[in-house]
Amino acid sequence: xxxxxxxxxxxxxxxxxxxxxxxxxxxxxxxxxxxxxxxxxxxxxxxxxxxxxxxxxxxxxxxxxxxxxxxxxxxxxxxxxxxxxxxxxxxxxxxxxxxxxxxxxxxxxxxxxxxxxxxxxxxxxxxxxxxxxxxxxxxxxxxxxxxxxxxxxxxxxxxxxxxxxxxxxxxxxxxxxxxxxxxxxxxxxxxxxxxxxxxxxxxxxxxxxxxxxxxxxxxxxxxxxxxxxxxxxxxxxxxxxxxxxxxxxxxxxxxxxxxxxxxxxxxxxxxxxxxxxxxxxxxxxxxxxxxxxxxxxxxxxxxxxxxxxxxxxxxxxxxxxxxxxxxxxxxxxxxxxxxxxxxxxxxxxxxxxxxxxxxxxxxxxxxxxxxxxxxxxxxxxxxxxxxxxxxxxxxxxxxxxxxxxxxxxxxxxxxxxxxxxxxxxxxxxxxxxxxxxxxxxxxxxxxxxxxxx
Amino acid sequence: xxxxxxxxxxxxxxxxxxxxxxxxxxxxxxxxxxxxxxxxxxxxxxxxxxxxxxxxxxxxxxxxxxxxxxxxxxxxxxxxxxxxxxxxxxxxxxxxxxxxxxxxxxxxxxxxxxxxxxxxxxxxxxxxxxxxxxxxxxxxxxxxxxxxxxxxxxxxxxxxxxxxxxxxxxxxxxxxxxxxxxxxxxxxxxxxxxxxxxxxxxxxxxxxxxxxxxxxxxxxxxxxxxxxxxxxxxxxxxxxxxxxxxxxxxxxxxxxxxxxxxxxxxxxxxxxxxxxxxxxxxxxxxxxxxxxxxxxxxxxxxxxxxxxxxxxxxxxxxxxxxxxxxxxxxxxxxxxxxxxxxxxxxxxxxxxxxxxxxxxxxxxxxxxxxxxxxxxxxxxxxxxxxxxxxxxxxxxxxxxxxxxxxxxxxxxxxxxxxxxxxxxxxxxxxxxxxxxxxxxxxxxxxxxxxxxx
Numbered sequence: 014x015x016x017x018x019x020x021x022x023x024x025x026x027x028x029x030x031x032x033x034x035x036x037x038x039x040x041x042x043x044x045x046x047x048x049x050x051x052x053x054x055x056x057x058x059x060x061x062x063x064x065x066x067x068x069x070x071x072x073x074x075x076x077x078x079x080x081x082x083x084x085x086x087x088x089x090x091x092x093x094x095x096x097x098x099x100x101x102x103x104x105x106x107x108x109x110x111x112x113x114x115x116x117x118x119x120x121x122x123x124x125x126x127x128x129x130x131x132x133x134x135x136x137x138x139x140x141x142x143x144x145x146x147x148x149x150x151x152x153x154x155x156x157x158x159x160x161x162x163x164x165x166x167x168x169x170x171x172x173x174x175x176x177x178x179x180x181x182x183x184x185x186x187x188x189x190x191x192x193x194x195x196x197x198x199x200x201x202x203x204x205x206x207x208x209x210x211x212x213x214x215x216x217x218x219x220x221x222x223x224x225x226x227x228x229x230x231x232x233x234x235x236x237x238x239x240x241x242x243x244x245x246x247x248x249x250x251x252x253x254x255x256x257x258x259x260x261x262x263x264x265x266x267x268x269x270x271x272x273x274x275x276x277x278x279x280x281x282x283x284x285x286x287x288x289x290x291x292x293x294x295x296x297x298x299x300x301x302x303x304x305x306x307x308x309x310x311x312x313x314x315x316x317x318x319x320x321x322x323x324x325x326x327x328x329x330x331x332x333x334x335x336x337x338x339x340x341x342x343x344x345x346x347x348x349x350x351x352x353x354x355x356x357x358x359x360x361x362x363x364x365x366x367x368x369x370x371x372x373x374x375x376x377x378x379x380x381x382x383x384x385x386x387x388x389x390x391x392x393x394x395x396x397x398x399x400x401x402x403x404x405x406x407x408x409x410x411x412x413x414x415x416x417x418x419x420x421x422x423x424x425x426x427x428x429x430x431x432x433x434x435x436x437x438x439x440x441x442x443x444x445x446x447x448x449x450x451x452x453x454x455x456x457x458x459x460x461x462x463x464x465x466x
Numbered sequence: 467x468x469x470x471x472x473x474x475x476x477x478x479x480x481x482x483x484x485x486x487x488x489x490x491x492x493x494x495x496x497x498x499x500x501x502x503x504x505x506x507x508x509x510x511x512x513x514x515x516x517x518x519x520x521x522x523x524x525x526x527x528x529x530x531x532x533x534x535x536x537x538x539x540x541x542x543x544x545x546x547x548x549x550x551x552x553x554x555x556x557x558x559x560x561x562x563x564x565x566x567x568x569x570x571x572x573x574x575x576x577x578x579x580x581x582x583x584x585x586x587x588x589x590x591x592x593x594x595x596x597x598x599x600x601x602x603x604x605x606x607x608x609x610x611x612x613x614x615x616x617x618x619x620x621x622x623x624x625x626x627x628x629x630x631x632x633x634x635x636x637x638x639x640x641x642x643x644x645x646x647x648x649x650x651x652x653x654x655x656x657x658x659x660x661x662x663x664x665x666x667x668x669x670x671x672x673x674x675x676x677x678x679x680x681x682x683x684x685x686x687x688x689x690x691x692x693x694x695x696x697x698x699x700x701x702x703x704x705x706x707x708x709x710x711x712x713x714x715x716x717x718x719x720x721x722x723x724x725x726x727x728x729x730x731x732x733x734x735x736x737x738x739x740x741x742x743x744x745x746x747x748x749x750x751x752x753x754x755x756x757x758x759x760x761x762x763x764x765x766x767x768x769x770x771x772x773x774x775x776x777x778x779x780x781x782x783x784x785x786x787x788x789x790x791x792x793x794x795x796x797x798x799x800x801x802x803x804x805x806x807x808x809x810x811x812x813x814x815x816x817x818x819x820x821x822x823x824x825x826x827x828x829x830x831x832x833x834x835x836x837x838x839x840x841x842x843x844x845x846x847x848x849x850x851x852x853x854x855x856x857x858x859x860x861x862x863x864x865x866x867x868x869x870x871x872x873x874x875x876x877x878x879x880x881x882x883x884x885x886x887x888x889x890x891x892x893x894x895x896x897x898x899x900x901x902x903x904x905x906x907x908x909x910x911x912x913x914x915x916x917x918x919x
Contacts, residue, residue, distance in 0.1 A: 031819040052695035060815035062823045176661045185699060186658060187640060204657045205639060208629045241724065242505035244717040246638060246699055263716050264697040270720065271694065274727030275809060282805040283798075290810050291823070294830045301802050302835055308798045309839060312791040313846065319787045320850075326779070326786045333779045333786035334772045337793065337902070338765040345736075345761045349754050352735040356728060357743050362513035366484040370515045370744070377747045382755055386762060393766060397773075449790070 027060060034065050043072040051077050055084030058093070062291050067096055078105035083113050087287035088296075090120055103128045110184075111137065112157040112265065115144040143258070152231040155269075156250040156259030159183045162192045163216060165199060170212035172202075185262040187246045191220055198226050198249050198257040226251040229258055233269050240266040277355075280438045283307075311442060315340070315449035322457040325465050331398045332460050335407055338390065340452030343414035344445045346382060350375050350422025351444050355437045358430055368427055375419035383412025402464045410456035417451040418444070480513060487518050496525040504530050508537030511546070515744050520549055531558035536566050540740035541749075543573055556581045563637070564590065565610040565718065568597040596711070605684040608722075609703040609712030612636045615645045616669060618652060623665035625655075638715040640699045644673055651679050651702050651710040679704040682711055686722050693719040730808075733891045736760075764895060768793070768902035775910040778918055784851045785913050788860055791843065793905030796867035797898045799835060803828050803875025804897050808890045811883055821880060828872035836865025855917045863909035870904040871897070 026045070033042045046054060046069060054073055058066050058081070070093055073081060078097075082090055082105065094102065102125045106114055118126060118141070130138055140158040147153025161182055163172050172189070176182070188201040200222030210219060226249045227236060240248065240263060247262045275286040283304025288297070319326075319336070326333050354371075357363035363371065387408035395404040425443050426436035479498070486495045499507060499522060507526055511519050511534070523546055526534060531550075535543055535558065547555065555578045559567055571579060571594070583591055593611040600606025614635055616625050625642070629635070641654040653675030663672060679702045680689060693701065693716060700715045728739040736757025741750070772779075772789070779786050807824075810816035816824065840861035848857040874897050879889030882896075 027814075027817045027819050050695050056695075056813055056815060059813070060810070060817075060820060062820060173661060177664060180662055182658045182662065184697075185640075187638075187699075204661060205635045208626060208657060208660060209633055209635065211630060241717075241720050242503050242509075244637070246640075246716065263699065263720070264694075267694050267716070267720065267723065270723055270727070274723070274730070277727070278730060278809065279805050282801045284802055284805055288806065290806060290815060290820075291827065294827060294834060297827070297831045298834045298838075301799075301831070302838060304802070305795065305798055305835060305839055306842075309791070309795060309842065312794050315794075316787050316791050319790065323783045323787065326783045330776045330779045330786075333783075333789075334769050334776065336786075337772065337790055337906075338762070338769050340790065341765050341768075341902075342758065342762060345758055346754075348735045349737055349757070352732050352737055353741065353743065356731065357513070360509055360512070361480075362509060362743060364480045364513075366480045367513060367515060367743075374744065374747060374750070378750045378754070381747060381751045382758060385751075385755060386758055389759075389762065449794075453790075 026057070030057070030061075030069070031065075034068060039068070039072060042069065046072055047074050047077075051080030052084045054081045059085055059089050059290060063092065066092070066291075070096055075101070075104060076108075079107075079109045079113075079117075082106075082117055083109070086289060087120065088289035088292060090117075092289075094120060094122075099125050099128060103132055107132050110157050111140050111144055111159065112155060112259075114141060115154060118145065147229060150233040151229070152227045152233070152236050152250050152261060153229040153258070155233060155236060155261045155265050156229070157183065157262070158259040160190055160249070160257065160260050161186060162190045162196075162257065163202065165191050165193075165217055165220065167216050168212070169207055169210050169214045169216065169219070172207060172216060173212070185247055185264060188221075190249050190257055190260070191216065192257050196257055197255045198251045200224075201249065224248065226255070226257075227261060228253075234273065236261060237266050237269045237273070241270070277437045280435070281441055283438075307442060311446040311449070314446060315453060318450050318453045319457065322453075322461060325457055325461045328465055329403075329460065331394075331400070331403060332457060335394060335403075336453055336456050339407065339410050339414055339456040340449045342386065342390075342411060343418045343448035343452045346379065346415050347418030347422045347444045347448050348441070350419055351426060351436075351440050354423060354426040355440060358426055358436055363427070368423065372420070372423045375423055376416060379415035379419040380412065383408075383415040386415075387411040400464075403460070406459045406463055407456060410452070410459055413455040414448060414452040417455075418448050421447040479510070483510070483514075483522070484518075487521060492521070492525060495522065499525055500527050500530075504533030505537045507534045512538055512542050512743060516545065516746075519545070519744075523549055528554070528557060529561075532560075532562045532566075532570075535559075535570055536562070539742060540573065541742035541745060543570075545742075547573060547575075552578050552581060556585055560585050563610050564593050564597055564612065565608060565712075567594060568607060571598065600682060603686040604682070605680045605686070605689050605703050605714060606682040606711070608686060608689060608714045608718050609682070610636065610715070611712040613643055613702070613710065613713050614639060615643045615649075615710065616655065618644050618646075618670055618673065620669050621665070622660055622663050622667045622669065622672070625660060625669060626665070638700055638717060641674075643702050643710055643713070644669065645710050649710055650708045651704050653677075654702065677701065679708070679710075680714060681706075687726065689714060690719050690722045690726070694723070730890045733888070734894055736891075760895060764899040764902070767899060768906060771903050771906045772910065775906075775914060778910055778914045781918055782856075782913065784847075784853070784856060785910060788847060788856075789906055789909050792860065792863050792867055792909045793902045795839065795843075795864060796871045796901035796905045799832065799868050800871030800875045800897045800901050801894070803872055804879060804889075804893050807876060807879040808893060811879055811889055816880070821876065825873070825876045828876055829869060832868035832872040833865065836861075836868040839868075840864040853917075856913070859912045859916055860909060863905070863912055866908040867901060867905040870908075871901050874900040 030042060030045060054077065058070060061069060082093060102121060106117055106129055143158065144154060188203050190201050191199045193199055200220040201224060202216060202219050206219040229250050229252050247260050249257055250259045250261060251257055279286045285300055288300055354363060390411055391404035391408035394407050395401060421444050426440050429436040429439055483495060483498060507530065511523060514522060535546060555574060559570055559582055596611065597607060641656050643654050644652045646652055653673040654677060655669060655672050659672040682703050682705050700713050702710055703712045703714060704710055725739065732739045736754065738753055741753055807816060843864055844857035844861035847860050848854065878896050879893050882889040882892055
């Protein structure tokens with residue numbers, strides 16, 4: 014129901030917009046669009062076919078342009094940027110935070126990048142260059158160098174006066190960072206603490222040095238895990254010498270978590286998470302055909318197993334009718350084990366120390382499932398083809414295939430991980446190849462041995 | 467690589483722990499465990515087989531027990547609670563925030579709930595009862611009633627004096643809420659604003675009334691979307707009369723987003739996201755066999771289609787060899803379309819206004835993929851079985867099946883959504899049923915018409 018409500022809301026907006034666009038009255042469209050947040054406008058643009066997308070993009074308030082570009086996938090972003098003049102692009106991005114700008118800059122045309130750099134003051138330019146010097150998907154790329162620091166040898170009163178003089182703080186500032194003369198990170202002071210302590214309290218007394226700083230080379234994934242394990246709102250980033258470089262805030266972490274989830278969900282089907290709903294057909298085909306080709310190779314592998322049993326299939330056509338059941342059910346059972354393992358590996362819960370216990374558990378689950386569903390399949394096969402032998406063979410083959418599925422479901426993701434591949438992406442193809450091959454081989458092989466001698 | 471680093475870290479901890487447990491030296495285990503955050507301890511407990519889990523759980527600092535229980539899945543939680551005395555449970559949960567306690571309370575034995583309620587003061591008991599009065603997965607359940615409110619007719623100075631008197635603020639407080647005499651929500655004051663403005667500034671001048679309050683009946687999913695669209699850290703929750711009831715903080719939202727992603731990833735394989743890695747075998751079987759049984763029914767449906775063509779299969783055994791390729795590839799192509807649609811629907815990007823454009827795009831992608839991969843399959847079939855007719859039939863059948871996969875990939879999730887079902891859960895089975903049936907029917911049907919007349 015919750016899903017439905019949400020859907021209705023956005024669908025209503027979409028319909029309103031669609032109607033207004035069809036009627037050519039752009040005034041109401043503009044008003045509607047500019048009541049939305051940049052993230053919502055980004056979402057809306059992604060849901061429009063290219064022609065309407067261009068029209069609506071032209072109606073977005075110029076000051077929101079930069080933020081909207083941050084909230085769309087790579088493919089859509091390219092299209093939107095292609096619709097803009099260089100001047101418009103410079104105007105759109107020059108007010109962005111450094112970490113956000115770093116996120117965009119690689120998608121901009123080279124001449125525009127020069128313009129943007131020229132439009133920035135020296136301090137910001139150097140900050141941007143510093144952030145860009147770190148590899149993508151590391152803490153260095155996620156951090157914003159704009160932090161408020163204080164010294165340890167002062168009091169609440171002095172800090173409050175300094176803050177009043179300074180005026181606005183960076184977004185999502187919940188702590189000030191305390192640094193040494195050499196800008197080494199010493200600890201943090203909660204804004205809350207400043208507000209709830211007397212003016213003459215020494216800053217030293219409020220210093221929290223328990224939260225470890227994040228290393229600038231840490232992976233984005235590890236950063237996200239630390240934030241969610243410790244319920245942080247923001248965290249300091251330091252280099253190898255403990256020099257404070259910047260800070261990472263929870264809003265960027267939420268984006269990482271969402272992107273990881275999308276990457277897994279789409280990656281398992283061989284899709285790029287940046288694929289636009291309305292990709293041009295050629296581009297969509299290019300993005301998908303490689304994956305389908307890989308699957309085609311494995312399908313031929315399975316077919317070649319079936320090909321070994323042509324003589325048996327000619328003698329007993331019931332085998333051809335029933336063989337997809339064994340292979341398909343094996344694939345389903347294996348996918349369950351794989352899904353559990355992928356989650357366990359992502360959370361770091363599975364390793365060499367407990368793999369054997371897990372494997373043994375999954376084999377027992379497979380044997381029990383095999384006994385139950387094998388009986389069902391056997392009874393149906395008996396009723397259909399009136400052969401006790403066939404019923405026994407298919408029940409046994411299903412149990413064997415379930416066991417192979419359990420083995421592959423546990424061992425394939427472990428092996429992929431050890432070799433440095435993402436088990437969520439490659440695991441499915443390898444698993445179903447195993448279950449297809451074992452499914453066909455065990456069913457047709459047993460049938461040949463038992464029924465056709 | 468990032469994955470590997472993370473994995474190594476946790477795996478190392480696991481190994482250390484495993485070794486220490488094996489050697490029976492519990493001192494080092496206890497020290498190791500109690501350097502971890504409650505979320506990390508929860509993660510660790512989930513990665514241990516039941517026997518070791520009980521031992522380690524006994525070593526966790528009592529004061530962390532409640533927080534750890536919050537960070538494990540339902541199945542693991544039940545087991546941990548079963549290991550505790552009623553007194554221990556009461557001690558573990560009595561210091562939790564109200565929203566967290568509400569999360570746990572339903573998993574506690576009835577007698578313990580009474581004890582817990584008795585141990586609370588009246589204000590907190592009433593707050594807990596209020597939170598529990600809202601349905602699960604709504605804003606009412608997520609909110610914490612512990613909020614700091616101020617009046618509008620005052621100054622920064624007065625508020626600062628009040629805060630110093632009050633002392634500590636609730637976790638993740640980034641705004642104070644301004645309410646009327648009748649406790650209606652009027653707007654919020656950023657802690658930042660209190661720190662950066664002069665003491666005599668009227669609170670009125672700092673009031674931000676732009677952020678809409680969350681309705682207490684809003685779904686958890688919609689709450690998460692609003693937080694991530696607007697980069698909120700916290701948000702006020704109100705009832706129909708705009709009376710302030712509590713506030714929701716980003717840490718709970720991060721948990722929702724993670725749970726949604728897990729629900730989708732495991733749900734697509736027919737698993738409950740609360741399944742324990744080390745579930746007892748019977749319980750694991752019970753959790754999975756229903757899903758496998760549903761798939762078995764659809765597998766028999768597909769087999770019955772094959773059964774209609776027994777005569778053809780007897781005449782030309784090559785059909786049996788090649789038929790799994792057509793059905794399997796159709797399933798792969800359809801899964802790609804389904805994954806895109808599920809994401810689009812979850813983000814509210816797909817509705818009746820753009821479904822037709824999407825469908826037409828996917829049909830064209832299917833035709834192109836069919837032309838390319840159909841040719842490949844046809845050439846291989848030709849080389850294998852030396853039959854031009856068979857090559858043409860399998861190429862055409864693959865293209866037809868791809869088109870059916872595109873149709874089902876777009877229309878099945880739309881239909882499920884409209885009927886109130888989650889397309890991520892049920893979509894896969896229906897889709898592969900369609901591609902299996904169409905794959906077998908088109909290939910065997912065309913072959914019968916063209917090759918065997």
